[in-house]
Amino acid sequence: MAEARADAAAPPAGRDLILEVRELTMRFGGLLAVDQVSFAADRGRITALIGPNGAGKTTVFNCITGFYRPTAGAILLRDAAGGVAELQGRPGHRIARAGVARTFQNTRLFPGMTALENLLVAQHVPLMAATGFGIGAVLGLSRYPRAERAAIEKARAWLDATGLLDRADDPAGALPYGAQRRLEIARAMCTEPILLCLDEPAAGLNPRESEELSALLLAIRDGQAAGRGRGCSILLIEHDMGVVMRISDRVVVLDHGRKIADGTPEQVRADPKVIAAYLGEGDEGEEDAA
Numbered sequence: 001m002a003e004a005r006a007d008a009a010a011p012p013a014g015r016d017l018i019l020e021v022r023e024l025t026m027r028f029g030g031l032l033a034v035d036q037v038s039f040a041a042d043r044g045r046i047t048a049l050i051g052p053n054g055a056g057k058t059t060v061f062n063c064i065t066g067f068y069r070p071t072a073g074a075i076l077l078r079d080a081a082g083g084v085a086e087l088q089g090r091p092g093h094r095i096a097r098a099g100v101a102r103t104f105q106n107t108r109l110f111p112g113m114t115a116l117e118n119l120l121v122a123q124h125v126p127l128m129a130a131t132g133f134g135i136g137a138v139l140g141l142s143r144y145p146r147a148e149r150a151a152i153e154k155a156r157a158w159l160d161a162t163g164l165l166d167r168a169d170d171p172a173g174a175l176p177y178g179a180q181r182r183l184e185i186a187r188a189m190c191t192e193p194i195l196l197c198l199d200e201p202a203a204g205l206n207p208r209e210s211e212e213l214s215a216l217l218l219a220i221r222d223g224q225a226a227g228r229g230r231g232c233s234i235l236l237i238e239h240d241m242g243v244v245m246r247i248s249d250r251v252v253v254l255d256h257g258r259k260i261a262d263g264t265p266e267q268v269r270a271d272p273k274v275i276a277a278y279l280g281e282g283d284e285g286e287e288d289a290a
């Protein structure tokens, strides 16, 4: 990873950070959606970003993943070897290449393609590279067949990990909602990210599906899913407090565009500012957390 800057080099002592968001600000005309928000995500951990509706969570996500160019602030991605990439203002495809994958509040699968094909499309970069971007194929040097076999193997491993192997040949659009959400996670994981960003992965799931999702995310964190062997840091926006409190290592709370709390699930749950922010929200998920 390149583009380290001297003032970006020093992480806070005692934490192995994968992501640092520093004084992030995002304005939409006269609306200050995110106001000097700073937080960090630890490597190999699950960090949840929570807050009432309109708090600015998705806007922070969109800045991290390159959908928005922030008005001000820095977003630093640190690889395990100590390299630092500044993400702010970079286009989404370069952020993806740096190792950040994301899912969306509303699934964005290719509905007419099969589940397996959706996972192969996610691997188009290594597959194209294996053809020598076409030139190798013309010269008969293509490593494509081997790369294609590896891509199919990886896709099938993630279909298995997400309980979708028996639906591999079904069109993604024909899958039940919960299965589509899992397929989105599988698709993101097929890009081999170092940071997986999930926007409300439990939205619309029933309690059993939420339990399964929690188990899947813990397995991804710990490198136990799909035989990956190495863990993956996760940044999660989630309204389902049952899921958040069950699986998060750290919770960051936003309200009206500002950070109001940051700590362990237990610390955040007991924080009067957080309780006040959620009062009157009527979020049934809060009851799960009690």
Ligand SMILES: Nc1ncnc2c1ncn2[C@@H]1O[C@H](COP(=O)(O)OP(=O)(O)OP(=O)(O)O)[C@@H](O)[C@H]1O
Pocket: 028, 031, 033, 051, 052, 053, 054, 055, 056, 057, 058, 059, 060
């Ligand atoms: N593209 C945009 N243009 C103008 N305003 C926007 C845009 N995106 C978000 N906003 C505004 O920014 C504020 C924060 O929105 P955001 O979607 O980030 O909140 P959120 O915490 O993700 O909310 P929710 O939990 O409801 O998804 C809201 O007032 C929203 O209306």
